[in-house]
Amino acid sequence: MSEFKNFDLEKEIETRGRKIHGFVNIAAKPDGSYVKLPVLMAIGKEDGPIVLADGCNHGDEHEGAEAIISAYHALDVDRMKGTFVGVPVINMEAFNNLSRYGTSDFVPVDMNRIFPGNDKGTISQYVAHFYAENFVRKANALITIHGGGNYLYLEPITLYQDNNDEISKKSAEMAKVFGFKYLWKNKDYSEDSGFLDEVSYRLGVPSITPEIGGQTTRNGSREKNISDTRDGIMNVLRVFEIIDEPVKPVQQQINVEVDYLFIKEGGFNKPQKRPGERVKKGECLAIITNLFGEEIDRLEAPYDGVIVGYWAYSVCQPRSWICMLGKVE
Ligand SMILES: [Zn+2]
Incomplete structure (x- = not known):
């Protein structure tokens, strides 16, 4: 059809x-x-x-x-x-x-x-x-x-x-x-x-x-x-028993509360952590550099958490979010 x-x-x-x-x-x-x-x-x-x-x-x-x-x-x-x-x-x-x-x-x-x-x-x-x-x-x-x-x-x-x-x-x-x-x-x-x-x-x-x-x-x-x-x-x-089979067991799951973390200055965005990585409060999550290679901003973890997402471009705008941090519950 x-x-x-x-x-x-x-x-x-x-x-x-x-x-x-x-x-x-x-x-x-x-x-x-x-x-x-x-x-x-x-x-x-x-x-x-x-x-x-x-x-x-x-x-x-x-x-x-x-x-x-x-x-x-x-x-x-x-x-x-x-x-x-x-x-x-x-x-x-x-x-x-x-x-x-x-x-x-x-x-x-x-x-x-x-x-x-x-x-x-x-x-x-x-x-x-x-x-x-x-x-x-x-x-x-x-x-x-x-x-x-x-x-x-x-x-x-x-x-x-x-x-x-x-x-x-x-x-x-x-x-x-x-x-x-x-x-x-x-x-x-x-x-x-x-x-x-x-x-x-x-x-x-x-x-x-x-x-x-x-x-x-x-x-x-x-x-x-x-x-x-x-x-x-x-x-x-x-x-919903639409498929008449037992529900399949799933992997161990992690409960998180997610925040979008914002940067002040735009420039080249260099994430310092891997997806899924656990981070401690105060650790550096990303460094922003300008067109002369100078560091102009950095993002620090506001709490202990896990990286669940990040801005995927190498460049970010000012006052934009560049990282999604999950607070583990
Ligand atoms: Zn969507």
């Missing part, structure tokens, strides 16, 4: 025991092509919950997209009770642009700041609205996958909700079985944020945000990052 006409998730899953994939057209572009969503559905032979996974909310974070496609092809619908819905790219305009942002809005829009979207807004706001209403609202759980993209390196880390209720408990369980090394409780939840995972929570749908990799890892660990992400999706399907 190449195109869904009048896409209706509930109608599609009425015909059980099949895989279907295609595009949902959302709006015509000047060249006659469409702003669209690619959709892959593995509909189990037996009825059951719907787990939704998406990637490329930011168009340069490709690991989730490849993992979703891989999970879809690996599933056996004859042995499934419920449905896997994969939307490998929710921000197609940004994806085409090989960038975090698309170019179709009047000014660049960060799609993960505008959920639940707006049906009278710009095209990104409309896509966000369409996705929230036609996909997220109809799912029993959401896995919304991010990564370091073009700018950042990220250790495998899963963000989850922490509001001391049933939805949060499910979110925590999903995060755990997803299997990434680091777990990150969302302590900055706000009622009016535009983050997709928080909007999903407000819609009553437990969600997690796994993050992994980035452009700096794609020579060496692309396949591993994709297969680890796919394995995480599969384990969430086991939690």
Whole structure:
């Protein structure tokens, strides 16, 4: 199939025991092509919950997209009770642009700041609205996958909700079985944020945000990052008993609270620590030098922690964050 006409998730899953994939057209572009969503559905032979996974909310974070496609092809619908819905790219305009942002809005829009979207807004706001209403609202759980993209390196880390209720408990369980090394409780939840995972929570749908990799890892660990992400999706399907198998045991995980650490001066950015390295308060994390090779700033660890991410460019802007430090709980 190449195109869904009048896409209706509930109608599609009425015909059980099949895989279907295609595009949902959302709006015509000047060249006659469409702003669209690619959709892959593995509909189990037996009825059951719907787990939704998406990637490329930011168009340069490709690991989730490849993992979703891989999970879809690996599933056996004859042995499934419920449905896997994969939307490998929710921000197609940004994806085409090989960038975090698309170019179709009047000014660049960060799609993960505008959920639940707006049906009278710009095209990104409309896509966000369409996705929230036609996909997220109809799912029993959401896995919304991010990564370091073009700018950042990220250790495998899963963000989850922490509001001391049933939805949060499910979110925590999903995060755990997803299997990434680091777990990150969302302590900055706000009622009016535009983050997709928080909007999903407000819609009553437990969600997690796994993050992994980035452009700096794609020579060496692309396949591993994709297969680890796919394995995480599969384990969430086991939690929801869509795949009738025991949940697979996961590696020892580390609970962290993550801060973005900012530098004052811009210049050449020389990280002094490796990803995953434990650091002590006061240790130097990065040195900034100018065009004459002189040190003009340095970043020191504000507390004992672990390096979970860093700015991947050799050059950084003034007053920008260049390191993500996890406080181990
Ligand atoms: Zn992202």
